[in-house]
Amino acid sequence: MKVSAQHVDKLYGESIALRGVDFATADDTQVLVLIGPSGGGKSTLLRLLGGLESPTRGDIFHESTLLVQQTDPLRSFRRKNGFLFQAFNLFPHLTALQNIMLPIIHVHGQEAAAAKEVALSGLERFQLADHAEKRPAELSGGQQQRVALARSMAHDPDLLILDEPTSALDPEMKAEVLDVIEELVEAGQKIIFSTHEMGFAKAAADEVLFLAEGSVIAQGNPTEIFDNPPDERVGAFFSRVMKW
Amino acid sequence: MSADSAAVEVSAPTKSHSISTSALVIGIGIGLLIFAFFVSMIWVVASHNFNFDAIRPYFDNMAKGWGMTLLISFLALGISLGLGIFLTAAQLSPVAPTRWLTRIYIELIRGTPLITQIVIGYYLLANEMGIESKFWVGIVILSAFTAAYLSEIFRAGIESIGKTQWESGRAIGLTTSQIYRLVIIPQAIRRVLPASAGLFADLVKNSSLLYIIAVHEFFMQTREAIANSYASIEGLIPLAIGYLAITLPISLFSRKMEARFKYES
Numbered sequence: 001m002k003v004s005a006q007h008v009d010k011l012y013g014e015s016i017a018l019r020g021v022d023f024a025t026a027d028d029t030q031v032l033v034l035i036g037p038s039g040g041g042k043s044t045l046l047r048l049l050g051g052l053e054s055p056t057r058g059d060i061f062h063e064s065t066l067l068v069q070q071t072d073p074l075r076s077f078r079r080k081n082g083f084l085f086q087a088f089n090l091f092p093h094l095t096a097l098q099n100i101m102l103p104i105i106h107v108h109g110q111e112a113a114a115a116k117e118v119a120l121s122g123l124e125r126f127q128l129a130d131h132a133e134k135r136p137a138e139l140s141g142g143q144q145q146r147v148a149l150a151r152s153m154a155h156d157p158d159l160l161i162l163d164e165p166t167s168a169l170d171p172e173m174k175a176e177v178l179d180v181i182e183e184l185v186e187a188g189q190k191i192i193f194s195t196h197e198m199g200f201a202k203a204a205a206d207e208v209l210f211l212a213e214g215s216v217i218a219q220g221n222p223t224e225i226f227d228n229p230p231d232e233r234v235g236a237f238f239s240r241v242m243k244w
Numbered sequence: 245m246s247a248d249s250a251a252v253e254v255s256a257p258t259k260s261h262s263i264s265t266s267a268l269v270i271g272i273g274i275g276l277l278i279f280a281f282f283v284s285m286i287w288v289v290a291s292h293n294f295n296f297d298a299i300r301p302y303f304d305n306m307a308k309g310w311g312m313t314l315l316i317s318f319l320a321l322g323i324s325l326g327l328g329i330f331l332t333a334a335q336l337s338p339v340a341p342t343r344w345l346t347r348i349y350i351e352l353i354r355g356t357p358l359i360t361q362i363v364i365g366y367y368l369l370a371n372e373m374g375i376e377s378k379f380w381v382g383i384v385i386l387s388a389f390t391a392a393y394l395s396e397i398f399r400a401g402i403e404s405i406g407k408t409q410w411e412s413g414r415a416i417g418l419t420t421s422q423i424y425r426l427v428i429i430p431q432a433i434r435r436v437l438p439a440s441a442g443l444f445a446d447l448v449k450n451s452s453l454l455y456i457i458a459v460h461e462f463f464m465q466t467r468e469a470i471a472n473s474y475a476s477i478e479g480l481i482p483l484a485i486g487y488l489a490i491t492l493p494i495s496l497f498s499r500k501m502e503a504r505f506k507y508e509s
Contacts, residue, residue, distance in 0.1 A: 050415070052411065052414060052415060075414075075417055075419065076417075078414065078415060078416070078417045079416075079417030083415035083416075085408070085411065085412065085415070087408060089408045089409070089411060089412035089415075090412070091409065091412065091427055091431075092431065092507060093430050093431050093434075093505075093507050102416070102426060103416040103417065103418070106418060106422055106426060107416060107417040107418060135507050137507065151416065152415075152416070
């Protein structure tokens with residue numbers, strides 16, 4: 001995939017979330033990872049790349065095509081991609097199975113029977129077959145995040161965007177979700193994700209963006225970024241997060 | 245104490261019935277108090293010397309009035325539900341003037357006594373418009389009154405569903421109306437049920453105010469029966485039971501619906 005941003009600013013009222021973000025990935029990037037300190041603009045950039053919000057200024061391109069910032073093109077962009085939130089965001093009134101079926105039926109127009117088949121195979125894929133009839137409150141955090149992942153994968157998305165998918169999980173559940181993401185990476189899924197799991201980021205990424213204070217501080221392949229931090233702020237961040 | 249109540253809170257969702265001693269003692273104490281209250285009330289009522297002979301000839305009329313109240317309540321409930329949904333949509337509209345006008349309507353209705361609305365509605369508005377039917381004017385006024393409160397309950401219910409649910413719906417590509425229909429409203433329904441049921445019980449009781457424009461409903465028939473028979477308590481007891489016979493099923497129905505929409509969140 002080729003993703004790029006040109007002169008992107010994002011303001012929420014008075015506060016500046018992104019300032020002059022400019023980057024372009026290589027044409028054959030499969031996994032792009034966003035790292036950097038909290039509040040540095042990772043989530044905001046992901047939301048813009050995922051078409052959930054519009055930049056205040058500047059343009060976003062996917063495969064060199066401008067993402068048109070209007071309701072309909074944004075919605076059809078979101079429909080063919082998948083977005084996963086830190087806090088899972090499942091629908092609490094629906095079972096795991098119904099959560100996955102809902103977009104297949106109402107967004108992608110399939111019959112209930114076909115949607116159920118797709119949803120069940122998704123649950124199977126993420127080792128959730130026993131939990132199909134449970135509501136989110138009956139599932140652990142790791143299970144909820146895997147259901148959310150199954151929901152965003154059910155329509156075979158072009159691009160999967162994950163916003164700190166393991167930040168709300170304890171270490172064991174982190175591992176079970178990262179395993180699933182690793183499997184998706186190996187299967188060739190195009191992914192953009194943000195994370196604080198530096199080991200995983202290094203292993204999975206083709207390309208890394210380091211964001212701080214609303215700007216891209218550094219960009220490069222994982223070896224460049226992790227082994228030879230090109231900017232002192234990047235180095236300082238690593239020594240902080242790796243300390244313990 | 246705070247540690248004890250925390251223990252109860254934690255144990256509630258997992259349904260392990262480990263209730264702390266202090267909670268048990270308080271619970272039993274409250275139960276005994278309510279029970280004693282009931283017993284003493286029943287004793288007071290039972291020791292009264294009732295005589296239903298005087299009012300018995302009017303039971304037929306009272307029954308007719310009860311039927312009228314049931315019909316008015318039923319129709320006003322349906323109309324106020326429809327109007328309440330309409331007003332809720334207007335309150336959530338992206339068009340600002342629509343929201344303002346709805347707001348003005350709701351504040352006018354909620355800020356004035358129902359009895360003045362009935363009098364002005366019938367003697368001024370309906371009269372000027374040449375509408376004669378007290379029955380329908382009464383139903384429309386009751387519905388207009390109830391709908392204003394109902395739309396506030398609905399709006400609060402919808403707004404209580406978190407922003408993340410909207411995000412999630414948008415992320416999977418749902419349209420705004422689909423998010424309302426598939427995500428927000430199904431979750432809001434459970435939250436608005438108890439308050440709505442209470443409001444509908446109010447509606448039933450409020451219909452008694454229509455006696456002021458001489459709608460022959462239950463309260464008016466009972467008033468006339470009491471006036472003619474010189475009975476008092478003997479007339480009021482069937483009146484209370486008659487209203488309960490309508491409001492209790494509403495309450496039970498709401499409980500049933502709550503159980504149907506129940507899920508942990």
